[in-house]
Structures are given as C-alpha cells and as structure tokens.
Amino acid sequence: MLSVADLRKEFGGLVAVDDVNFEIGRGEIVGLIGPNGAGKTTLFNSITGVLQPENGSQVTFDGTDIVALETHDIARRGLVRTFQIVRVFDEMTVFENVMTGALFGTDESISQEEAEERAHDALAFIGLAEKAELTTGNLPIAQKKQLELARALASRPNLLLLDEIASGLTPGEIADLTDTIRRLRDERGISVFWIEHIMDAIMGVADRIIVLNSGRKLAEGTPAEIRDDQAVVEAYLGDEA
Numbered sequence: 001m002l003s004v005a006d007l008r009k010e011f012g013g014l015v016a017v018d019d020v021n022f023e024i025g026r027g028e029i030v031g032l033i034g035p036n037g038a039g040k041t042t043l044f045n046s047i048t049g050v051l052q053p054e055n056g057s058q059v060t061f062d063g064t065d066i067v068a069l070e071t072h073d074i075a076r077r078g079l080v081r082t083f084q085i086v087r088v089f090d091e092m093t094v095f096e097n098v099m100t101g102a103l104f105g106t107d108e109s110i111s112q113e114e115a116e117e118r119a120h121d122a123l124a125f126i127g128l129a130e131k132a133e134l135t136t137g138n139l140p141i142a143q144k145k146q147l148e149l150a151r152a153l154a155s156r157p158n159l160l161l162l163d164e165i166a167s168g169l170t171p172g173e174i175a176d177l178t179d180t181i182r183r184l185r186d187e188r189g190i191s192v193f194w195i196e197h198i199m200d201a202i203m204g205v206a207d208r209i210i211v212l213n214s215g216r217k218l219a220e221g222t223p224a225e226i227r228d229d230q231a232v233v234e235a236y237l238g239d240e241a
C-alpha cells in the first residue's frame with residue numbers, strides 16, 4: 001500500500017535520507033529503528049508532505065504518487081501520523097480533540113452526527129471513553145498518547161505512522177499501548193509504520209523491522225533476524241537492547 005523508492009532528503013550538504021527503498025503491505029506492522037540522527041523523522045516528514053524530498057524520490061500510496069501533495073491531502077487519502085511531541089490541543093476537551101480528527105481527517109464530507117459517532121467509536125476503541133469530557137491539558141502523558149491515537153483513528157486511516165509513541169511511558173503503559181496497536185491492525189485492518197527507540201515495545205508486535213543508519217537502510221527483516229544482524233548490533237542494538 002505504501003511504496004517508497006530512491007527517497008532522498010538533503011539539508012544543505014547533509015544527506016539525511018540517502019536513497020531509501022521499501023514497501024509496506026496492507027495489514028502489516030513495520031518498525032523503523034536506528035540511532036539518533038539516522039534520518040527516521042526526516043523519512044516520515046518526507047512521506048507525509050511536511051518536507052519536500054529531492055527530485056527523483058518516489059512515494060506511492062495506494063497507487064497514487066503523493067510526493068507533491070500537501071500534508072492534509074495525504075491525510076485525507078488515509079495516511080495519518082502522530083508526532084514525537086504530542087500535538088493535542090490542551091485547552092480542548094478530549095472529545096473535542098478527537099472531533100478534529102473525525103471532521104478534518106477524512107476525504108468524504110460527513111455530517112456532524114456522523115463525525116460525533118466516529119469520535120465516540122474511536123474513544124471507546126482506544127479506552128478513553130470515560131475521559132471524553134475532561135480538559136486535555138490535565139491528562140497524564142500516557143492518556144495524551146492514547147488521545148493522539150484516538151484522534152488519528154477517528155480520521156479513518158488505512159496506514160498509521162507513529163513517531164516514538166512509547167517514549168516516556170511505563171512498561172505497563174507500553175504493554176497496553178502495544179496491545180491497542182495490535183488490535184488496530186487485527187480488528188480495524190489498519191497498517192502501521194512505527195518509529196521507536198524502545199525495543200521492547202516494537203520487537204514484540206512488528207512483522208518486520210527496517211533499520212536506518214546515517215540515512216541509509218542498514219537492514220530489513222523479522223525482529224528475530226534484526227536482533228541477530230551483526231551490522232545492526234554494532235550500529236545500534238549493542239547500546240539499546
């Protein structure tokens with residue numbers, strides 16, 4: 001469903017993403033790991049229209065070339081992301097935040113009632129229904145992260161891009177979050193592409209892992225293959241795992 005070919009992004013003389021190629025299939029959970037500065041966030045930004053990649057980069061989503069499209073246009077086609085630093089609106093209620101996803105994330109024009117239904121459904125699925133009327137700014141970080149997921153879900157994504165959603169959470173919260181992400185795939189058919197530094201979060205749930213190092217794809221394989229890959233251990237996992 002997502003096909004990336006020869007993706008390249010430079011900042012001045014620095015090649016942050018260096019001719020990267022990969023595909024993500026329908027219903028897959030794919031992890032993206034690598035050391036700080038490897039180019040993971042730049043790769044996400046180049047796919048989602050936040051950054052314009054270099055000429056010759058190809059990004060195709062469900063058969064459509066999305067390289068030149070704007071972020072909101074890409075989101076409306078079903079490719080939706082969360083951010084490393086949560087970007088929920090603190091002064092709004094939890095429900096109002098999820099409504100922004102339901103109303104603005106989707107390609108169809110839907111009624112207020114339909115949007116409210118989608119928002120309630122997303123909150124219930126993520127396990128935040130009881131918090132719907134609380135002011136977002138007062139939520140603990142784990143619930144803000146759940147809220148980001150609920151807002152993304154309310155916009156009916158086909159592919160969800162998660163940027164370090166497990167950071168700052170306790171092991172118990174990470175286990176709950178991982179379970180939710182697995183359910184999003186199993187029960188809603190949503191594919192997931194997930195940047196993560198916390199190996200316990202990603203290794204147990206990913207079908208496949210892509211490793212970036214200095215902008216290049218260093219390895220790609222099942223979690224077991226990646227753990228055993230000598231080049232990956234030397235570049236990254238030796239410190240992290």
Ligand SMILES: Nc1ncnc2c1ncn2[C@@H]1O[C@H](COP(=O)(O)OP(=O)(O)OP(=O)(O)O)[C@@H](O)[C@H]1O
Pocket residue numbers: 011014016034035036037038039040041042043
């Ligand atoms: N807007 C920018 N302008 C200049 N250089 C940038 C910019 N954004 C990122 N970089 C550089 O590009 C490289 C890749 O950064 P990026 O943030 O994509 O890495 P990352 O793998 O996401 O790192 P982390 O795990 O720390 O989030 C780094 O050398 C970084 O300093």
